[in-house]
Amino acid sequence: MTADGIKAIAALDDELRRGMYAFIRTAGRPVTRDEAAESVGISRKLAAFHLDKLVAAGLLQARYQRAGRVGRAPKVYEPAEADIQVAIPQRQHGLLAEVLLDAVVTHDAGEAAMRAASRRGKHLGAQERERVKLGRLGAERALTVTEGILAQQGFEVNRESPTCVRLRDCPFHPVTAQAPDLVCKINQAYLAGFLDGLEAPTVQAVLERVPGACCVCLRAAQSGDQ
Known part of the structure; x- marks a missing residue:
């Protein structure tokens, strides 16, 4: 601290x-x-x-x-480009994340990490679906629900249009710099799993790298992609 x-x-x-x-x-x-x-x-x-x-x-x-x-x-x-964390007593979550990510990269366990992220995201989505008692979700409604839940989870979200929600900032910074491609895919797998658990096939988590923003964007799926 x-x-x-x-x-x-x-x-x-x-x-x-x-x-x-x-x-x-x-x-x-x-x-x-x-x-x-x-x-x-x-x-x-x-x-x-x-x-x-x-x-x-x-x-x-x-x-x-x-x-x-x-x-x-x-x-x-x-x-500002500030990454402020205050914990009492002092914790080292970032150090643990870096060690685990290094192990994943070293042992070529990226697929296993993405599967784990997908399972965790799916659990959250299913949990929220049950809690709110959601019915069938169209794309815009699914994005509205997702926007609110992710904001509660600490993600910075931006509703760019009725059919697009983008993460404004990388939620895994600064660990992302250690293995950006892998972390972006883990993030995508987590959000895709969340949508799966939410039962929202009308929305997809896609990789769209934009300077100054997160690499993942949530978009309404094309009819042939659902």
Whole structure:
């Protein structure tokens, strides 16, 4: 547990800051002070104070973005490349994940890892289906249900369209860097298993590598793919 981590968590111990930070994380683009202020219903001046606190804590980064040839460039805010974890007592889950991933890669056990991920995802999907008592799911309804469940599980999701949900950020960062291709496939297998357990054949988990986003996208299946 680092001092920077404690500082970042402390900065979020304020409802207005948490609201603005959540808004900026989900915006998918640079956000101005006026937009951040409007998102939580406060003045621009008060928003600037809280935004500067989030920047100082390492949660946001700020820059000036010129909107045109005339006028002053507005200050905009984006999520910082921060990976903050605070645990008491200190745990080493990341180290264990790296060791296990190294064992999987070394012993060529990628297929076994993907099968395990699929089983785990399927269990979650079946569990949620039983809990909510879902009936037959069309693509848009299945994506709406999936979006809510994944958000509860800590995934950052973005509904790009009625027929597409994309994971905004890699849920396995920074371990992904150790074996990106394998981790992406494990993630895909987990989400595909989840859809299977949810009994949602109208949606597919597909690999679509996009800079700055997760490699997996959930899309409505084509009629011939269901």
